[in-house]
Amino acid sequence: MSKKWKFIVIPAVLILCFILTFTGGCSLITRAPPTQGSGGLNYNLIKEAWTVIHNDYVDPSKTDDNTLTAGAIKGIVDSIKDPYSAYMTKDIASMNSADFQGQFEGIGASVGVNENNRVIIVTPIAGSPADKAGIKAGDLLIAVDGKSMTDLTPTDAMVLIRGPKGSTVTLTVLHKDATTPVDIAIVRTTINLDSVSFEMKGDIAYIKITQFTERTDTELTPYLQTIKQNGTKGIIIDLRDNPGGILDTVVSDVSHFVKIDPVVSVVDRNGNKTSSPVKNVSPTIYDLPMVILVNEHSASGSEVFSGALQDDGRALIAGTKTFGKGSVDTLVTLSDGSAIYLTIARWATPNGHLIEGKGIQPDQVLDFTTVDGIQWAIDYLHNK
Numbered sequence: 001m002s003k004k005w006k007f008i009v010i011p012a013v014l015i016l017c018f019i020l021t022f023t024g025g026c027s028l029i030t031r032a033p034p035t036q037g038s039g040g041l042n043y044n045l046i047k048e049a050w051t052v053i054h055n056d057y058v059d060p061s062k063t064d065d066n067t068l069t070a071g072a073i074k075g076i077v078d079s080i081k082d083p084y085s086a087y088m089t090k091d092i093a094s095m096n097s098a099d100f101q102g103q104f105e106g107i108g109a110s111v112g113v114n115e116n117n118r119v120i121i122v123t124p125i126a127g128s129p130a131d132k133a134g135i136k137a138g139d140l141l142i143a144v145d146g147k148s149m150t151d152l153t154p155t156d157a158m159v160l161i162r163g164p165k166g167s168t169v170t171l172t173v174l175h176k177d178a179t180t181p182v183d184i185a186i187v188r189t190t191i192n193l194d195s196v197s198f199e200m201k202g203d204i205a206y207i208k209i210t211q212f213t214e215r216t217d218t219e220l221t222p223y224l225q226t227i228k229q230n231g232t233k234g235i236i237i238d239l240r241d242n243p244g245g246i247l248d249t250v251v252s253d254v255s256h257f258v259k260i261d262p263v264v265s266v267v268d269r270n271g272n273k274t275s276s277p278v279k280n281v282s283p284t285i286y287d288l289p290m291v292i293l294v295n296e297h298s299a300s301g302s303e304v305f306s307g308a309l310q311d312d313g314r315a316l317i318a319g320t321k322t323f324g325k326g327s328v329d330t331l332v333t334l335s336d337g338s339a340i341y342l343t344i345a346r347w348a349t350p351n352g353h354l355i356e357g358k359g360i361q362p363d364q365v366l367d368f369t370t371v372d373g374i375q376w377a378i379d380y381l382h383n384k
Contacts, residue, residue: 046072070338078153082343083113084327086155090337092162105165108191109135110243111154112299112323119149119157121173122323123241123297125191125210133186135173137241137297142181143172155341165189195245198223203233204378209253212245212301217252217281224256224283234381235290236374237305240319244300247276254305255279257290260312260350264304266328267354268345289384290315291377294362299323306360307349318364318377326355 050072054063074087108128114120121139124130141149144160161169167188174181196219197208205227209216227235244250251263255278262275292306292315303322309315328345346356364380366373 073334073338073340077340077342080342083117083153084329084341085343086153086341088155088339088341089159090339092155092159093331093333093337093339104162104193105190106162106188107133107135107169107171107186108189109161111141111157111161112243112325113154114140119152119154122243122299125193128191129186129189133184135171135184135186136175138176139173141171142174145170146172163188194219196220196223198226200230200232201236201374201378203231204236204381205232205234206236206238206374208238209242209302209305211242212247212249212253212305214246214249216245216249220253220256221283224285227285227288228283232288234378234384235285235288236293236377236381237290237315238293238374239298239302239306240293240295240368240373241297242299242302243297243323244302244325247301247304250301250304251276252279252281254308255281256284257286258309258312258314259286260308260314262350263308264350265348265352266345267348273348286314289381291380292317293366293373293377294319294322294360295368296320296359297323298360300325303355303360304347304349307353307355310360310363311350311353316364316380317360317362318380319362319366319368319373321361322355322359324355324357324359326357 050068054065054068057063070087070089077085077087107130108125109130110122110124111119112122119141121130121135121137121141123137124135141157143149144157147160149157161171163169165188168185169188170183170185172181172183193211193213193215195209195211195213195216197210199206205223207220207223209220247264254263259278261278263278265273265275267273290309292309294302294306294317298306298319299322303325306315306317306322310317326347327343328347329341330344332340332342334340346354348354349360366376
């Protein structure tokens with residue numbers, strides 16, 4: 001089986017993972033399956049239960065070998081009770097891999113879990129079917145096509161929500177501060193993830209990064225070249241509602257602004273630390289003052305980005321405490337093409353701050369319901 005190292009965000013594509021690549025590319029590691037009897041697993045007991053169900057259950061149509069095998073693996077993973085560890089069928093695993101290319105078929109909304117381990121909408125992609133239908137960041141996902149989300153994971157939600165363009169899915173959601181859930185029917189379509197937008201606001205450059213895909217650094221670089229050439233006085237990077245993305249992309253993007261090394265570290269179950277170093281990229285902008293806007297839906301890759309620039313003292317982080325997604329997960333592709341996501345480590349900022357469950361604390365707290373974050377950042381930069 002093969003293994004890809006990832007940070008799981010549960011994403012803009014409904015599972016947006018953070019591919020952990022310490023060597024600059026996507027690392028693919030092949031290893032032999034574990035031998036029978038390893039790890040104290042009682043194969044005889046499992047076989048005994050299997051035989052009873054297979055031979056005696058009243059409805060034989062539900063006891064085919066593939067169904068029982070998938071159920072057994074899912075049960076093992078579910079027993080860990082980790083919201084980001086999950087079993088995926090071959091089709092879902094293949095679907096997930098395509099998401100990192102910046103295009104997918106679905107509704108265009110990211111999902112995660114709240115402090116009560118309930119599935120929520122982290123953010124809808126601007127202009128997506130989910131956004132246009134009225135799905136909002138922070139919505140509690142009650143059901144998908146009538147199937148309750150109680151005790152289900154974000155991965156389970158992804159399986160139910162994703163589907164071919166032109167088909168319809170109905171989400172039952174509870175909006176923030178609402179008391180009654182609503183049903184929202186959404187037609188799936190092809191979602192193109194243009195991840196970077198740019199605008200000059202006078203002499204201040206405003207950059208919005210909605211997620212970190214394979215294309216993000218390619219999209220960002222020409223904007224940075226423009227900034228270098230036009231007398232820009234400061235930079236705003238808006239990471240609000242950004243659920244994360246590919247770590248290699250995040251490290252590249254951070255490297256345009258800082259010299260701090262490492263950009264991020266990963267601490268495994270034994271306390272061993274592996275670092276992701278700053279990259280040699282162009283152009284670099286080390287001198288212009290910066291503000292990074294974050295909120296409670298800025299997760300994973302957004303927290304790596306803002307945490308690195310905060311530890312370096314390179315930028316002021318403004319907004320609200322971020323989501324707190326600091327789990328490192330490995331994607332193990334099994335021999336039949338199905339896969340297991342498994343949390344195997346935590347990531348830390350350059351100064352060693354663990355983010356899981358804690359998030360990034362902003363340098364300047366802003367209430368975006370009463371304060372225009374962009375205008376606040378412009379005024380701050382003009383006064384620097």
